[in-house]
Amino acid sequence: MAGSTGWTEPTTAGHTAAGDAWGRGSGQTPSEFLENPSQSSRLTAPFRKHVRPKKQHEIRRLGELVKKLSDLTGCTQVVDVGSGQGHLSRFMSLGLGLMVKSIEGDQRLVERAQRLDQELLQALEKEEKRNPQVVQTGPRHSPHHVVRWVDPMALCEELLLPLENSPQSGARLLLTGLHACGDLSVALLRHFCCCPEVAALASVGCCYMKLSDPGGYPLSQWVAGLPGYELPYRLREGACHALEEYAERLQKAGPGLRTHCYRAALETVIRHARPELRRPGVQGIPRVHELKIEEYVQRGLQRVGLDPQLPLNLAALRAHQAQENRVVAFFSLALLLAPLVETLILLDRLLYLQEQGFHAELLPIFSPELSPRNLVLVATKRPLGEAFCVLETEDS
Template identity: 30%
Template sequence: MATIGATNCKYSCETAAQTLQWIHAIVDFLKPYSFFVNAHVVNFFKAEETPHFLFDRLWEAIDKEWIECLRKEPVENLLQIPSGAVQDHWPASLRNFILTLRSLVFPREQADLQTVLPDLNICSLSTVLAQGMNQKKKHEVEVLSAVVSSITNSVTAHTIVDVGAGQGYLAQVLSFHYQHSVIAIDASSHHGSVTDARAERIKRHYTSQMRKSELILLKSGKRSLIVPKTITCHVMSIDTLKDLTSAARVNNSGQDCDNNDTELQQSLRHGDNKTSVVLAGLHACGDLSVMMLKAFLDCKEVKAVVSIGCCYNLLSEEGFDHVNSEYGFPMSRGVKSAGLPLGKSLRDLACQSAERWRCLETDAGAHNFEMHAFRAAFQMVLNKYYPEVMTRSPSIGRQGKALRRLQKRATFDSALNHKDSTCASSHRMQSKLKESTEPERGDIFSSVSETTSLSGRDSLSGSECENANCTADNDFLFLRYSQSGLCHLGLKSLQDIELHRIWKEVEPFSEFIGLYWSLRAALGPLLETYILLDRLLFLQEQGNTIEALMLSIFDPALSPRNVAIIAKKKLERKPAVACDCARIRHYRYPGLDVKGKKYGKSKHRYDGHILAYTCTILIDGPVLAGVVF
């Protein structure tokens, strides 16, 4: 059957009223699906304290017609659901759910940036500047540096502050390629050292090139390069960021603030208060993106901001978190009154990328569904044997990657030895799962005790192996997953844990978790839209002194978190000079004279009888605004 993709968004956010209307439409859409919104997939198989395991059965809240349809769908079709792809044979109610949802999502296709920023000039980075960047980072830095440079030029700012600069890739391109004065702020002293060292290497290269060509020296008129300065500081509050942006210049060696606000303020007093600043952030994490927007409003030196957020799960939220400073969500009055709080579960969900789902290979998608089933089953282990841990909302990290490597290795060996018996194949899987004595980065499987310490059994019986090889493999994969999870949580193994029995109880229902998770993941881009619209509306609520827009600036296939919030403060207009036509006729202005003479570059002629032309005329001081001739 043909697949139909929903890509058109019928809402606009050009004005505060339009943005608020969009927000209310999202809230109205989500209300009937509270069973998705409030669900925790880790509780998919949640066990009760009874002789036999009972389940929350999260899938039973879904329309039965949807369940019967999607349980038969191939994995590749499930992976397309978050992108808004539907099949013709699906129930009309299911198609309507997915298509309506996608119509509410902010478009993620890369915008025509040249239309929005006519003077934009995106350049491919030189080998020297691109050193150390992967394809994703190179694309992001090429595009964002051009956008930030264009915005900086449009507001005639003197300095760019790169907030959450990391290893300084963006800051260095803005300095060396676009020749802007840049201050790079990051919480990691290691990142600051790396940024300085990398900048010094780039400087040596460019200096060498300039020495080889006197022509370059003569044309540029410069005998030194602009090198980004670094500040190491944890930006824990808006006041800290405001203090940082209040200083447009620091000494050439940078400043290490060590989180001491008093020391920070003292070190910045030497800054030039007349210097204007642009704040830029490439995937500034959690509340840091929010602080950038608030500092933009509160700090008079900041003339513009370009913010691309990420890590919505780390946002602080009113009513859910206890923080000393202002909350990261909600920001706007409109969202505060809309009545849709998120909580950590939904903020986590907002991080889901439809583009990443769509690009997954079928086997990788199936593996992800399997890992979700293992995590939900492991939650039952914690509920039954470690109830005290549940009060801490335990997180076991990403256990699936190492398990995936082991699974691939076993599958490859099995394919090479296809003539072996099914039972032998299963035992090879067991053998591979018990290996991994060499520790790898991010792999804690090597530190886990032997399989028998938790299961109370060495292997499956021969008859079980013959009848259900796939089940046996999953049984041991879950065993390994559980061992790793307990190790990650620092929990001691108990001899009476019946991991095999727990998995056997839930495995018949594991087929539902893929379709359930696909439908729920489709809400991710919608929730991200809700968070981003809150930030945009916060700026729009400030009145007509702020120009703000949301723009998808990256290719979503390379960088799914691609929406930038760009805001500028409108230029302040000085009061118009009171005048009359008789007085105006005796002035000559750059470009025109009301008596019909032509001056400067103006190609227009006017006489005293024309009353249809309105313009703004600059003279040595005041502005004659809206003068009508």
């Protein structure tokens, strides 16, 4: 069940080809991108606008799974938690006809999502006028966006409230999150377990290094009973790296491999300047391989709020750079553990649900080449039996 096993590519008929499994580093391209690597052939043009290929693939696959799961469990409303700019919510509501509430803690992202909603509605209306045979069945419902920070350790009343145009009694909710960061994925699990209104769950996790300790891991009694179950920050952070992408970089053996060496050197400068500032997030620095190490460090210092003009020990930085090959070797060995760590975290969540009597599965729905965090945790409060197989199949 490691992060990227079991992915299956659809046949030309649109169904899963039995036994045609994706392994890690397969190097194949999903059929939806064969004609154009930047455009999914399985999404219409309005839903592709402003959406990168990776996200196109993710929202289509997860959206279709949520639609099927919603139909199977009789859910009246989908709640997309950590919805960001709303790409998944828009596809589920305006593309698949679901009633969707989007919850996001960043006001700016919500405002952006609302603007994109209106832009998409206008594009769909124009498309229908140009193409009269496209018939819209029923009224369109844009996602209902809510600015709200979800506390991982407490129930969120807003998350559970039905929409005004949903039945006020007997509401059945489906919770979903596309790469919900850190404790946000754990919050989805807790709401599913504690709230009778929530009938189903489809969660794709990410950012394991941001899990609270304790609280975010372990969740299950079984994993908590294992000797040495602890996962320090370094292991959890490593589990979020893309094994497939780094394997490709190793094969090319290009200058891009020095990124981790530069980042390690930057960390030594940060810890010398501010010992209490450990492992700060550093926004991506473009074209690292074209920079001198001191230039990279100066840009990195600025990104973490430190003075980029701090005096630097150039001899020490050059000595760090001389260790580049050793850093690559160390990082490669550490990355081999990533699937094992991710497996332990995801199985802990699966067991947590099963220990409480719920029905849960881990399903590989994304191509690992595009989306390394490719497993969705699906849970229901009543058994679906063979219906789980339907969730994995591709729509035509």
